Amino acid sequence: MKTSEPKNRNRNRKNYLINKPFQMKHILAILLVQVLTVVFTSIVATYLIYFVLDTNAVQINHNYGFIIQWGIMLLTALVIGAYLIVRYTHNIAGPIYQACKQLNDAANGNVPSEDVIFRKKDHFKDLQNNLNMCFKTMRTYKQAYDKQNSVAGINNE
Numbered sequence: 001m002k003t004s005e006p007k008n009r010n011r012n013r014k015n016y017l018i019n020k021p022f023q024m025k026h027i028l029a030i031l032l033v034q035v036l037t038v039v040f041t042s043i044v045a046t047y048l049i050y051f052v053l054d055t056n057a058v059q060i061n062h063n064y065g066f067i068i069q070w071g072i073m074l075l076t077a078l079v080i081g082a083y084l085i086v087r088y089t090h091n092i093a094g095p096i097y098q099a100c101k102q103l104n105d106a107a108n109g110n111v112p113s114e115d116v117i118f119r120k121k122d123h124f125k126d127l128q129n130n131l132n133m134c135f136k137t138m139r140t141y142k143q144a145y146d147k148q149n150s151v152a153g154i155n156n157e
Contacts, residue, residue, distance in 0.1 A: 016086045019093035027085045034081050038074055095124045099131055111138045 017023050095118045102112050115132045118125065 018097045023089040030085050091122050095122045
């Protein structure tokens with residue numbers, strides 16, 4: 001069984017969204033949690049400043065620059081979060097996509113001649129091993145079938 005990646009594979013990812021519904025669902029869910037966390041933290045901080053702390057000690061300046069800074073920080077957190085989520089879900093969706101493609105090919109009679117190899121950081125390494133065992137068995141059966149048909153073809157002549 002091969003454990004390293006083939007040398008001819010292009011290591012640059014051109015398509016980060018392999019399974020768009022799966023990845024977008026997780027991106028939106030995690031970004032929503034991120035936004036809700038920021039909003040909740042802001043509400044708690046505002047409550048503490050206005051109602052818990054001594055109001056005479058707190059000076060309130062109507063500084064709109066603070067709101068702009070807060071918005072920039074939120075936007076930056078969302079962009080970084082989205083990027084990290086896409087990278088993470090890519091390591092899940094990639095192997096699933098590759099496994100489905102290999103299984104569809106096998107179902108159409110084109111049993112893969114090489115082992116399935118996932119990237120180092122991909123999930124589902126046990127699926128890789130199971131697919132390789134399955135395809136090895138399918139190749140063995142196909143060779144036996146082809147051999148039987150070739151012998152039968154010789155006997156019919």
